[in-house]
Amino acid sequence: GRHVTEAVKEVCMNLNSMWTNLGLKLKKIVQANESLAKEERQYLNYVFTASYYWQLILQGRENEAESSKESKYPVLRAALTKDQLRHCFGYIRRLTRKHKPYPHSSAARCMLYDEIMWKVIQKDGADHLDIMTAVSGKRKQLKLTGPFCYANKKKRGDVQLILDRDKKRLEVHRAIKAAVHDLHKSKKKKVGMDKGLATLLSCSSGHEYGFNFSQLVNAEAERINRRNTNRNEYIQAAKELRHELSALQAKLAIKHSAKTERRLRNRIGSLERRISRLEERHLGSKLYHRQHARKQCNMERIMNMSIRKMLLTEKPDVLVKEDLSFTKEKLPKAANRYEAKVRRKLSSWTKGTLDDRIEYLCDCLGIRTVDVNPAYTSQFCPNCGARFSERKGTHHELTVCPNCGEMNANTAAAVNILRRADDKNITLYTPYKKVEKILEDRYANKQSVMA
Ligand SMILES: [Zn+2]
Incomplete structure (x- = not known):
């Protein structure tokens, strides 16, 4: 499946670059054409860089074009007379037909x-x-x-x-994508984001991505635990056999008659064979490592997908996040100490990988990231500033404000994180206790003003 996806992606990339190249070529031809009016030239130059309008003109559906506010197209089009426009359409079609490349595939190179x-x-x-x-x-x-x-x-x-x-x-x-900073865009869209295990990403817009991720983590922890419980039986058996073997070897070291020595050697040989069979068939870790790698790969894929989806939906210019978190979540009770250990290990792996992938994908798309102070982001209400009275839900995903009622704890935290980017009093280095004091004072001041 992955190979097919990548092959399709590559074809699309090639087709895209073919259109871009064709556009550049046609722009040169337009430049060399002396008989065109200035307005016509501007219009043609624009169309050859805007594939959306170009395609519609080729299909004879230019009248269906939806104009967006940022587009220069309507202005350029209005500058042309009716005849000029008709002439331009024909010219675009003729030029494209004449110069279009023919995609060919040379044997998978x-x-x-x-x-x-x-x-x-x-x-x-x-x-x-x-x-x-x-x-x-x-x-x-x-x-x-x-x-x-x-x-x-x-x-x-x-x-x-x-x-x-x-x-x-x-x-x-x-290919290394360099960050492109759009200097002309004056208003930067900031999005606050809260990271979690149960739900990977929660944004200040109220949207959430990567639901129920912890289910995958829990299933894997349980699987590893089950596998180790089954293995214990064999570990015990191997231990007993080894014990017996060393006792026999100690016995062999003392001098014996030829007959006893032969008998001892035979028994040692049989024990060694049984131990090696156990190790090979029941105590190996090859299959385990392979299965675990596969599960981790799947989790990484879901993380990537969630981050991509978030970045493409929210379209932030600046992403505000905490440099660490995950501490406020309640993990479901583990069956035993070993399972709890496995789960902790997987959680910290998830945390590290998720952070890495966010940084990387933001880099790719030219999105700036800002780390803010994580203290108390999930404890105070973003609407009224009151301290939350309780947390609810299996993963602490619901919270209750004494004034505003029940709300989603993760998206509320995301809003607080977003605000903190512009907070003059709480910097990344403000101590934990001081942050609490500032937030409490703010609420108290607000109450007294209202009173
Ligand atoms: Zn409130």
């Missing part, structure tokens, strides 16, 4: 890999590229001729593998 499909690993003192193959569960490792030179190896992205038949080598291409 290039493949796109998304961030989950590849990683760089160290083996025998050299960097190896580890990639997913078309066979499920099978990975391939290719030794890199040079060192992998990206400082932060966690910040992965898409790579392209390109087979150069002439040079007889496989190249790894990685």
Whole structure:
């Protein structure tokens, strides 16, 4: 499935760049054409960079075009007379038809890999590229001729593998997206975000992404626990056998008659075979590591998807978040100490990975991130400033304000986080206790003003 997705993505990328290139080419032709009026030239130049209008004109549906406020199109179009417009439409169609490229595919020379499909690993003192193959569960490792030179190896992205038949080598291409800061846009959209385990991301707009993520974490913790319970039986058996073996070996060290020695040796041999069989069939960790890697991969995929969806829906210019959190959530009761330990480990892995992915994807899309002081963001009401009286729900996701009533604790925290970005009194370095004092004083002042 991933390979098909990436192949489709690549085709779309190629088609897009073909249209962009064609647009540039046609703009040059327009520039060289002396017989065009100034307005016509401006109009044509614009259309060749705006694929939306260009496509509609080619399809003869230009009258259906929906104009947005930012678009310059309506102004440029209004500058033309009726005849000029008709002439422009015809000219665009003729030029496009004449110069359009013909997409062709030369036998699979290039493949796109998304961030989950590849990683760089160290083996025998050299960097190896580890990639997913078309066979499920099978990975391939290719030794890199040079060192992998990206400082932060966690910040992965898409790579392209390109087979150069002439040079007889496989190249790894990685596109680095640079942050683009739009200087013309005066109003920056700020979005506050609260991270969590039960629900991965909650935004100040009231939307939430990655529901019930903790279910995946819990299922995995339970699975590992179950597997270890089953294993205990075999661990115990192996321990007893080893005990017996060492006793026999100690006995063998003393001098015996030839017959006794042979008998002892036989029994030692049989014990060793039984132990090795247990280790091979019941105590190995190969399958365990493979299954666990698969589950983690799936969790990482869901994290990526949720972050992408959030960034594309909310479209923030600045993302305000806490540099740490996750402390305020109640985890469901674990069956035993071991399961609790596994769950803690998985939670901290989730936290680290989620933070990494947010930073990386924001970098990619040119979104600035701001860290704010995390103290008490989930304890005070964003509407009236009162302290919440209680938390409810299986994951503490509901909260009650004495004045405003019940509300979603996560999105309320997100609103508080957003406000904190412009808060002059609470900086990233304000101590925990002082933050509480400031918030309480603010509410008290508000009450006295109202009284
Ligand atoms: Zn309130």
